[in-house]
Amino acid sequence: MFRLGSYEFDRPIVLAPMAGVSDRVFRELCKRHGADYAVSEMVTCDPRLRQSDKTQRRLDQNATSGIKIVQIVGADPDALANAARHCVDNGADVVDINMGCPAKKVCSKLAGSALMRDEHLVGILLNAVVAAVDVPVTLKMRTGWDSANRNAPRLAKLAEDIGIKLLTVHGRTRACRFNGSAEYDTIATIKQSVNIPVLANGDIRSGATAAAVLNYTGCDGLMIGRAANGYPWIFAQVQANLKEATPAPTPSQDDIVSTMREHVTGLHNFYGEKVGCRVARKHVGWYAQYLSDGEALRRDFNRIEHASAQLDLLNNYQNDPQGALAA
Numbered sequence: 001m002f003r004l005g006s007y008e009f010d011r012p013i014v015l016a017p018m019a020g021v022s023d024r025v026f027r028e029l030c031k032r033h034g035a036d037y038a039v040s041e042m043v044t045c046d047p048r049l050r051q052s053d054k055t056q057r058r059l060d061q062n063a064t065s066g067i068k069i070v071q072i073v074g075a076d077p078d079a080l081a082n083a084a085r086h087c088v089d090n091g092a093d094v095v096d097i098n099m100g101c102p103a104k105k106v107c108s109k110l111a112g113s114a115l116m117r118d119e120h121l122v123g124i125l126l127n128a129v130v131a132a133v134d135v136p137v138t139l140k141m142r143t144g145w146d147s148a149n150r151n152a153p154r155l156a157k158l159a160e161d162i163g164i165k166l167l168t169v170h171g172r173t174r175a176c177r178f179n180g181s182a183e184y185d186t187i188a189t190i191k192q193s194v195n196i197p198v199l200a201n202g203d204i205r206s207g208a209t210a211a212a213v214l215n216y217t218g219c220d221g222l223m224i225g226r227a228a229n230g231y232p233w234i235f236a237q238v239q240a241n242l243k244e245a246t247p248a249p250t251p252s253q254d255d256i257v258s259t260m261r262e263h264v265t266g267l268h269n270f271y272g273e274k275v276g277c278r279v280a281r282k283h284v285g286w287y288a289q290y291l292s293d294g295e296a297l298r299r300d301f302n303r304i305e306h307a308s309a310q311l312d313l314l315n316n317y318q319n320d321p322q323g324a325l326a327a
Helices: 024-032 053-059 077-089 112-117 119-132 152-162 185-193 207-217 234-242 253-271 273-288 294-301 307-319
Strands: 002-004 007-009 013-015 069-073 094-099 137-142 166-170 198-201 221-224
Touching: 013 024, 013 234, 024 253, 069 077, 077 094, 077 119, 094 119, 112 119, 119 137, 119 152, 137 152, 152 166, 152 185, 166 185, 185 198, 185 207, 198 207, 207 221, 207 234, 221 234, 253 273, 253 307, 273 294, 273 307, 294 307
Parallel strands: 013 221, 069 094, 094 137, 137 166, 166 198, 198 221
Antiparallel strands: 002 007
16 A cells, blocks of 8 residues: 555556557546556656647646646756646646656657666756655656666665655566566566565556566556557456456457447547547557457548548447448
């Protein structure tokens, strides 16, 4: 059991921040399916981009239920501190610092997981953010820059000493990106070496995997990312397994299409028609993996330009799967 601000958690199962994926619509959907909380998409610390539509959507916490956690990314201490203050002013209960993103466009600016190469700078950044806000500050990182430099245990201790309240560790180095299998030895070492809560992240795709990772690492909770794409039911299934409760049911084809339609409607409302239709395509592609004729649905859906037509296809597909699809 641990606290983040006024919220208390016991072995939370958390939706990971995923740029371009874990928007407010998806976060709320996953929480209704069993996620204990969800972290926002990462927000740049560059004040010049603060008024952009993308940043404004990521900062918008008005309709968010439960604890509001906003993740920030950057490599300049003053800019990161200012971004943290701005997030709190806009409703954040917790500020999370991104030190795990492996994307080239982030690492090329020495941010995200690139920060792990400069431990001195990490200390300056963490100090600046912790001193800037009165809410808990958390940190998400990888196990290191590459397999020869798994320095996460050292950085975890540094973070704890500075005042970071929780760590999330993805079981891959930056060099691994998302390839290969996650390793949990480093995460277990971190958990044993610090007194703050630690969440394990990486390759948690089922209730059985979740239980094994918690048992092996001794962590205080888990974070799930890609396994939730198109399958928000994973949270209920993991929760049931960990509580040794009646297994959560596997969603039927009808369940999947109903949830997909709800999700797409939410995206249209959140982004507006043009952007909403575009964002909906990738989510429908993920859901479609779990449908018997999902590839044909994905193909037809991707041809559609208008929100009403997207919903019409899903409605028709639910009522008559074969008849709704183009030959």
